[in-house]
Amino acid sequence: MKIVKTNITSYTNSSLSVFSREEPFFQSPFHSHPEFELVYILESHGKRIIGNSVESFESGDMVFLGDNIPHVWLNDEVFYKGNNSLKAKAIVIYFSRDLFGNSFYELPEAQEVKKFLLLAMKGVVITGQTNKVIAEKMKKLLKKKGFEVIIGLTEILFLLSKSKDLKCINGDAYISACDDNKNDRLADVFQYVKLNYSKDISLDEIAKIANLTPTSFCRMFKTKTKKPFVEYLNEIRVSNACKFLIETDLGISEIAYECGYKTASNFNKLFRKLIGTTPKEYRKKALVEDL
Numbered sequence: 001m002k003i004v005k006t007n008i009t010s011y012t013n014s015s016l017s018v019f020s021r022e023e024p025f026f027q028s029p030f031h032s033h034p035e036f037e038l039v040y041i042l043e044s045h046g047k048r049i050i051g052n053s054v055e056s057f058e059s060g061d062m063v064f065l066g067d068n069i070p071h072v073w074l075n076d077e078v079f080y081k082g083n084n085s086l087k088a089k090a091i092v093i094y095f096s097r098d099l100f101g102n103s104f105y106e107l108p109e110a111q112e113v114k115k116f117l118l119l120a121m122k123g124v125v126i127t128g129q130t131n132k133v134i135a136e137k138m139k140k141l142l143k144k145k146g147f148e149v150i151i152g153l154t155e156i157l158f159l160l161s162k163s164k165d166l167k168c169i170n171g172d173a174y175i176s177a178c179d180d181n182k183n184d185r186l187a188d189v190f191q192y193v194k195l196n197y198s199k200d201i202s203l204d205e206i207a208k209i210a211n212l213t214p215t216s217f218c219r220m221f222k223t224k225t226k227k228p229f230v231e232y233l234n235e236i237r238v239s240n241a242c243k244f245l246i247e248t249d250l251g252i253s254e255i256a257y258e259c260g261y262k263t264a265s266n267f268n269k270l271f272r273k274l275i276g277t278t279p280k281e282y283r284k285k286a287l288v289e290d291l
Helices: 006-014 102-106 106-121 128-141 145-162 177-196 204-211 214-225 231-246 252-258 263-275 279-289
Strands: 015-024 036-043 045-049 055-057 063-064 071-075 089-095 124-126 166-168
Touching: 006 015, 006 128, 015 145, 036 071, 036 128, 045 063, 045 177, 055 231, 063 128, 089 128, 089 145, 102 279, 106 124, 106 145, 106 166, 124 128, 128 145, 177 204, 177 214, 177 231, 204 214, 214 231, 231 252, 231 263, 231 279, 252 263, 252 279, 263 279
Parallel strands: none
Antiparallel strands: 015 089, 036 063, 036 089, 045 055, 045 071, 063 124, 124 166
């Protein structure tokens, strides 16, 4: 899975664009572009890859991306089965760095915004009250035109620059430069695991996907993701197990097998380690909360 390099500004012929997206599932490839991007998920769930991070997303998820961070939203498998009741909906704002001009970023009044945009090079998740406030402003921005859109964006940036409801997605600013090949390798690994997590994935097998020796792969994966591959694989499997527990009536042993575990005891142990409760307790709590 290669990184597709795009340019939103040249496509839309505008330095600032606000879109409402509605699709059966998100269809953009793993890509990057020089524009900043603010994404608010209205409906949908799955996994998102941003830089070197792989995390789950659901309705209400909001992230702000710095320029040239590779990213993709991958819906869960159920979205690809032709279920007309499921939709992937989002509001997206794109704007280029030069929208305000270089002199804007030198203004004393703009230093906090400048600092926030620098932080966005890591990718930022927006939560809490800030998420709710920005969501409403993004909805209203869809109805605005001309200079009102720029005013609306400026207000959003100001609020984000003051907010404490922010969490960095990557530990470091994403750097592409001459490292593109390695990043492409990691993207291939993420995609392979997404499609094959239910199978037995050996270190030799996954290293071949990245076109590396097992030793080099382990070193590269831990450097990029800050965790061993086995830990990442267990996170993906347990994440999918949570969905099976909530959305199906399958037994614990069956779910363990569907998620790539050979024994229920090993599955239970890893599930409790990552989630803090047993699969049985997790299902019981989820059912009570739905009542």
